Amino acid sequence: MAEKTKPEGEETEAKGGKKKLLVIVAVLLVAVGAGAYFFLFSGSGDAKAAAPEKGAVEVLDPIAVNLAGGGYLKIGIALQLTADAGEEKPDGSEALDIVIASYSQANPSDVITARDALKEALEKKIVDAYKEDGKEIVMGIYLTQYVTQ
Structure with a gap:
């Protein structure tokens, strides 16, 4: 039986694409987390003025x-x-x-x-x-x- 092999260029492109996708997802998660923190925990200046x-x-x-x-x-x-x-x-x-x-x-x-x-x-x-x-x-x-x- 003949084994099907991918050319070396395609294999590195697939790994490189997965790494890029992983980095993008990580950056998006950090951005969403920072946005959630900002909106939920960073009260406005009005709350301090109301004290x-x-x-x-x-x-x-x-x-x-x-x-x-x-x-x-x-x-x-x-x-x-x-x-x-x-x-x-x-x-x-x-x-x-x-x-x-x-x-x-x-x-x-x-x-x-x-x-x-x-x-x-x-x-x-x-x-x-x-x-x-x-x-x-x-x-x-x-x-x-x-x-x-």
């Missing part, structure tokens, strides 16, 4: 909260007000009520190990509670005391 401006800080008296699994937590918070809050300081009793409601359901181990997660959830609740007419009065909280026993 509220920092105002005064209202320090609230520390309180002791009985924890669900026994023990207690002495916690103090300060409210970071927005510039829209004006000169009048908000009443901190609502924030303290939210602190008591949030932390009285926590176990002592949660208070120690999940401190950042608990603070984040507390901050969201307080910021949401201090919205008036669609304006944020409080934009964040700071923990000024955090002692558990």
Whole structure:
């Protein structure tokens, strides 16, 4: 039987064509990935302009909260007000009520190990509670005391 062989020129052209195709596909994938990153993750300047401006800080008296699994937590918070809050300081009793409601359901181990997660959830609740007419009065909280026993 006679073997069919390709001339050497055709074989190298086929390999060269596959390499070119592979390079083009790789370049296209990189371009698509960069475009997706640009559109999905590179927020516009409007988002930064919409962020509220920092105002005064209202320090609230520390309180002791009985924890669900026994023990207690002495916690103090300060409210970071927005510039829209004006000169009048908000009443901190609502924030303290939210602190008591949030932390009285926590176990002592949660208070120690999940401190950042608990603070984040507390901050969201307080910021949401201090919205008036669609304006944020409080934009964040700071923990000024955090002692558990």
